[in-house]
Amino acid sequence: MTAPTTGTASGAAPVITGMGIVAPTGIGVDTHWASVLAGKSGIGRIERFDPEGYPVRHAGQVPGFDARADVPSRLISQTDHWTHLALAAGQAALEDCGADLARIPEYEMAVVTSSSSGGTEFGQKEMTALYRNDPGWVGAYQSIAWFYAATTGQLSIRHKMRGPCGVLACEQAGGLDAIGQARRLTRKGARLVVTGGTDASLCPYGLTAQLTTGKLSTVADPERAYLPFDAEASGYLPGEGGAILVLESAEAAAERGAGSGYGRVLGYAAGFDPAPESGRPRALRRTAEAALRDAGLGPADIDVVFADAAGLPADDRDEAEAIAQVFGPRAVPVTAPKTLTGRLYGGGAPLDVATALLSLREGVVPATTGTREPAPGLEIDLVTGDAREARLRHALVLARGHGGFTSALVLGR
Incomplete structure (x- = not known):
């Protein structure tokens, strides 16, 4: 980590x-x-x-x-x-x-x-x-x-x-x-x-x-x-x-008078999932917590999470559990606008960062288009249907890569 x-x-x-x-x-x-x-x-x-x-x-x-x-x-x-x-x-x-x-x-x-x-x-x-x-x-x-x-x-x-x-x-x-x-x-x-x-x-x-x-x-x-x-x-x-x-x-x-631009990069952390046969928990929760510590913020300071959103039941459950463990059940809005683009691999997380910065600037959490019936047992506040207006100060962006890579980035207005 x-x-x-x-x-x-x-x-x-x-x-x-x-x-x-x-x-x-x-x-x-x-x-x-x-x-x-x-x-x-x-x-x-x-x-x-x-x-x-x-x-x-x-x-x-x-x-x-x-x-x-x-x-x-x-x-x-x-x-x-x-x-x-x-x-x-x-x-x-x-x-x-x-x-x-x-x-x-x-x-x-x-x-x-x-x-x-x-x-x-x-x-x-x-x-x-x-x-x-x-x-x-x-x-x-x-x-x-x-x-x-x-x-x-x-x-x-x-x-x-x-x-x-x-x-x-x-x-x-x-x-x-x-x-x-x-x-x-x-x-x-x-x-x-x-x-x-x-x-x-x-x-x-x-x-x-x-x-x-x-x-x-x-x-x-x-x-x-x-x-x-x-x-x-x-x-x-x-x-x-x-x-x-x-x-x-x-x-x-x-x-040069550029001011705060679109926003600031406040925190970052990276981790790697242990081998599946090890029985150890996956790294996403610890990675997110490390990024928050790096930013000097607590869970209550994060106003929106841009999820990795793998679209696979086991991976979705792992991510939902990690988010709920960090923030509490349904305690923070979660979104995945990448349903509009597909997963872009090396380009996907940077696009999420750009979208998150625009969300902070405009005070709008975009919806997760397509998802209609959240899987049972996922204790996250997934934004679906319409975009949600909110007072946004900080965003957490999550990403996971094939093979076990995990990363988290904290952005501020």
Whole structure:
């Protein structure tokens, strides 16, 4: 279990000053937020390839994305769709934050992103060329485009950010881990860190790899396939996209008049589930409690929880029990707007963070669309039906990744 010491060198929490969103709910902050409030789903039949013959035929897809509008033409052919999404979101986030990058020393700007699988679509195309022909048909960019650190590298090159750079490959939990690492870097002298993540594995190879987990829902009706905490929960649907965020040290944000931006990163912790045969409890409760301690807050200070929401009965019960143990039965509103997008893996938690920040700003808890009949015995206050207005000060975002990764992030207005 990890939880960094609270506070930066000056004792002030870093600020999220910019957001770029490319998600099944839309491109751009305002479009995404409007879709979330309206409960407008971005899940539909997979269009990037013909899914006929696969047990899962629906996913969350970014509508109307055209890489040519936001990505330099040479990078389109050199990188994967997953990186295209991040480059577009990164450009939007930097424009949104308003920082003049030319005035910031290049070694005081950093990049940390999350990725679960790298450039699977690009990799499949090149490996198909190899198997059908010979090595001469494989492009030189295969060596970098598939690599899970490709997005971090391309963002840092494009924006001349030469500070510490890295990637967290912890599946769904990795998005929070990336933001946690970005916070560490602001404590070590970075003024601005581009963080968050995207993912895109909607290709035959990518979908087949996901099916091996046994966690994807094979329910044919897309509106009833992904129902976290529901009595009919049967797994989840995959998706593409995510969010890129700009995290600045409190000092840097204050110097240029950025104020508190969208909100502050107050606490973070990560854990790992013990082996199932050990009989020990899973790590989510302890991870959430560690994040609260790191933030210097108690359970009563948290006004909303953005759940991991795996959509699998056993995982949903584990998460509901952890939340009830930390906060008390039905003591805090819980929501999972990711039912509108599917699980986005490396991009899912950053998108949850973006949505949570908008919720804090607007004083609205979005609903968990689709879930109608909560599973019996789950003692959580799951927000369903309509969004709920509330006075919101702090949010807790939870994430779990395949294999046992767990992470928690505390945000403040």
